[in-house]
Amino acid sequence: MKLFQKKSILTMMMSLGLVLTACGNQAGSSASDDNASQTQTNSQPVKNSDSNSDKGASKDLKQYSKDPDKNDPSEGDFDIVGKLVSETDGELILNIKGDKITIQKKSSFDKDMKGFKRDLKGKMVDVEISTKNQKAESLKPTRQTRADQDGVFKKEDDGKKLVGKLVSDKKNEITVHVKSGDKTYQKSEDFEMDKSAKKDKINGKVVQLDIDEHGKAEKLKYSWADQA
Known part of the structure; x- marks a missing residue:
């Protein structure tokens, strides 16, 4: 009877040892998997989420x-x-x-x-x-960069050209604002506006004036480039 008990106890101890060994192997395997997973995660390239990362991308200058x-x-x-x-x-x-x-x-x-x-x-x-x-x-x-205090950006033998903001356009005279203040010019008998000026609402916009040798405005021009 005592021999049988010893065998039973020995068998139980061997079984318990096998269970503990299996558990240890499983835990080690799990830890190894975790370490491998962590190593793999750390080796992945980090994507740049900075919104400026595409700053060098070409842009359509037309915009x-x-x-x-x-x-x-x-x-x-x-x-x-x-x-x-x-x-x-x-x-x-x-x-x-x-x-x-x-x-x-x-x-x-x-x-x-x-x-x-x-x-x-x-x-x-x-x-x-x-x-x-x-x-x-x-x-x-630009014309405004070249203009002097009176708005003149080009002088000619028979007059001058100036640029300024249109203040008022009356039947016989026209007033523009330049760096030195408001300037009023009488219109010549053949005064005219170019096509761009006619089709745009130009009051308060920057315009060009052709002034003749007598100091009268003979033509008004409008350009999108002067509005910047």
Whole structure:
């Protein structure tokens, strides 16, 4: 009887040992799996969720242009007007209503200063952009940048050209606001408005005036480029 009890106890101890061994192996396997899973997770590339990560993506520059012909397929270029932030040999940076945009220059890029002799940095400029590759073909200061205190941006032998905000347009006279204040000019007998001026509501808008040698306004012009 005692022998039988000893055998039973021995059998139970062996069974318990097998159970403990199995549990230990299972726990070790689970821990190994967890460690492997953690290692695999740590090796995964972290995706950049920064919204600025695509800052270098090319943009359609037409979205910054008010040129009415920018979507005309027959036109080989379009214009953008903005404040010049900086310029290098290869690119321009413009500020357009708070947005800074970079424009690459064409190898044939040309700068037409139109007689303007000061630094253009911080000034309004008109940039001609190639429709094909959206690179800058040329740059020039706007009429308002070139204008003096009286709004004159070009002097000619038979008169002058000026730019200013239209204050009033009466039958015989026209008044514009320039840096030095309001200027009123009598209209010449053959005074005329160009087609763009006629079809737009121009009161309060920036316009160009051709003044003859007698100091009278002979023509009024309207351009989208002057409204920037």
